[in-house]
Amino acid sequence: MKIVRAAAITLVTLVLVAGIAIPMTASPKGWLEFPTIRGLEQNARNIFFHVPIAWTTLVAFLVSMFYAVRYLQTKRAEYDIRSVASASLGFMFCFLATVTGALWARFNWGSFWNWDPRETSIFILLLIYGAYFTLRSALESEETRARLSAVYAVVAGLTAPFFLFLMPRLMGGLHPGSKDDAGGNGPVLDFKMSPNMLTLFFIGLIAFNLLYVWMLDIRVRVGMLEDYRTRHKD
Numbered sequence: 122m123k124i125v126r127a128a129a130i131t132l133v134t135l136v137l138v139a140g141i142a143i144p145m146t147a148s149p150k151g152w153l154e155f156p157t158i159r160g161l162e163q164n165a166r167n168i169f170f171h172v173p174i175a176w177t178t179l180v181a182f183l184v185s186m187f188y189a190v191r192y193l194q195t196k197r198a199e200y201d202i203r204s205v206a207s208a209s210l211g212f213m214f215c216f217l218a219t220v221t222g223a224l225w226a227r228f229n230w231g232s233f234w235n236w237d238p239r240e241t242s243i244f245i246l247l248l249i250y251g252a253y254f255t256l257r258s259a260l261e262s263e264e265t266r267a268r269l270s271a272v273y274a275v276v277a278g279l280t281a282p283f284f285l286f287l288m289p290r291l292m293g294g295l296h297p298g299s300k301d302d303a304g305g306n307g308p309v310l311d312f313k314m315s316p317n318m319l320t321l322f323f324i325g326l327i328a329f330n331l332l333y334v335w336m337l338d339i340r341v342r343v344g345m346l347e348d349y350r351t352r353h354k355d
Contacts, residue, residue: 122335122338125331125334125335125338126335128331129328129331129332129334129335132324132325132327132328132331133328133329133332135324135328136169136170136173136321136324136325136328137170139169139321140166140169140170140321140325141166143155143321145157145162145163145165145166149315152316152317153317155315155317155318156315156318158314164225164228165318167221167224167225168314168318168322169318169321169322169325170221170325171218171221171222171225172322172325172326173322173325173326173328173329173330174214174217174218174221174329175214175218175222175243175285176326176329176330177214177326177329177330177332177333178211178214178215178218178281178285179211179281179282179285179286180211180330180333181207181208181210181211181214181333181337182207182208182211182215182250182277182278182281183278183281183282184203184207184211184337185204185205185207185208185211185274185278186204186274186275186277186278186279186281187204187278188200188201188203188204188207188274189201189204189270189271189272189274189275189278190271190275191204192204192267192268192271193268193271193272193275198263198267198348199345201267201270201271202341202344202345202348203337203341203344204270204271204274205257205270205274205344206337206340206341206344207337208250208253208254208274209254209340210333210336210337210340211250211281212247212250212251212254214329214333215243215246215247215250216247218243219240219243219244219247222239222240222243223240226240242283242284242285243284243285245284246280246281246284246285249277249280249284250277252273253270253273253274253277256269256270256273257270
């Protein structure tokens with residue numbers, strides 16, 4: 122896990138520095154210059170952060186669903202701990218995706234929030250998982266809490282791909298990749314990233330997923346210690 126931690130810190134730092142510092146020009150002359158994307162301009166830099174964070178959100182919620190299924194199959198407390206740990210990280214990344222998306226909306230569309238289908242869908246996802254944590258905190262019985270929250274995590278995990286990626290593509294909206302407001306077949310904004318942008322984009326995907334793996338390991342270990350202390354406090 123030390124290697125994962127070092128790789129996560131190094132790559133996230135690289136993406137942050139390169140994504141902000143590398144200049145964007147209309148006529149790039151090398152790998153240390155990004156081409157300007159018409160319609161996004163300098164705001165295109167958010168691609169390196171917002172999209173990988175949103176993808177990591179989906180990964181975290183699906184992992185939570187996987188461990189929820191394993192708990193329902195085995196009734197092992199470890200799987201419940203892993204499921205809630207992954208769900209909490211997914212909620213954190215979902216919140217960060219919402220914030221970075223709102224910043225993007227502010228500079229592209231004039232306001233932080235427009236109730237675009239993508240903004241609405243990610244807000245619904247935040248509510249779904251907010252209810253998940255509310256459910257866990259409302260139940261005193263450990264077994265009942267683990268069982269009901271596991272069922273909830275499975276259902277919520279099945280909806281995550283729809284709210285994060287499918288809903289905006291099925292409805293009109295402002296977000297890149299959405300269908301146009303008139304209901305046509307073309308996206309509002311269609312563009313292709315240059316090879317150097319694609320490279321940094323995929324590094325970002327790897328970086329934020331490694332960050333998630335590292336943080337999940339920490340949260341699981343803390344959860345296991347708390348569970349051990351609770352079971353042996355007498």
